[in-house]
Amino acid sequence: MNNNxxxxxxxxxxxxxxxxxxxSGAEKLADWVATTRLTPSVLIVDPHExxxxxxxxxxxxVLAEALRKSLSNGVLPDAMEPIAxxxxxxxxxWLTFAQYGGNDAIDQSD
Numbered sequence: 635m636n637n638n639x640x641x642x643x644x645x646x647x648x649x650x651x652x653x654x655x656x657x658s659g660a661e662k663l664a665d666w667v668a669t670t671r672l673t674p675s676v677l678i679v680d681p682h683e684x685x686x687x688x689x690x691x692x693x694x695x696v697l698a699e700a701l702r703k704s705l706s707n708g709v710l711p712d713a714m715e716p717i718a719x720x721x722x723x724x725x726x727x728w729l730t731f732a733q734y735g736g737n738d739a740i741d742q743s744d
Contacts (some may be wrong), residue, residue: 651688659684698725 655663657680664676679686689697701722704710710718 648690651686691729694725694729698722698729702724 643704652659652663666680667673667676700732701718705718705722
């Protein structure tokens with residue numbers, strides 16, 4: 635793996651999807667991870683409070699374009715515009731990361 639790209643990949647936010655994990659299991663896992671010091675903190679995401687969705691590049695690109703058009707056409711209520719703008723900026727930053735330092739940066743020749 636290219637060292638510059640490796641640094642870029644490792645600096646980006648990583649997550650894990652653990653199907654079937656319960657609230658109790660998440661708490662136990664978070665406690666265990668804290669003892670390993672693999673990461674400075676553990677964020678448990680409650681599916682009742684936060685929507686979690688792992689999206690591929692095409693999906694992110696479609697959503698970014700929809701947000702871009704909605705923002706430029708002024709069809710969103712004023713209160714939603716800053717949220718939509720923030721989402722668009724996040725999507726665009728991730729698309730740039732994925733294009734220039736994401737999966738393409740991984741040397742798969744080994």
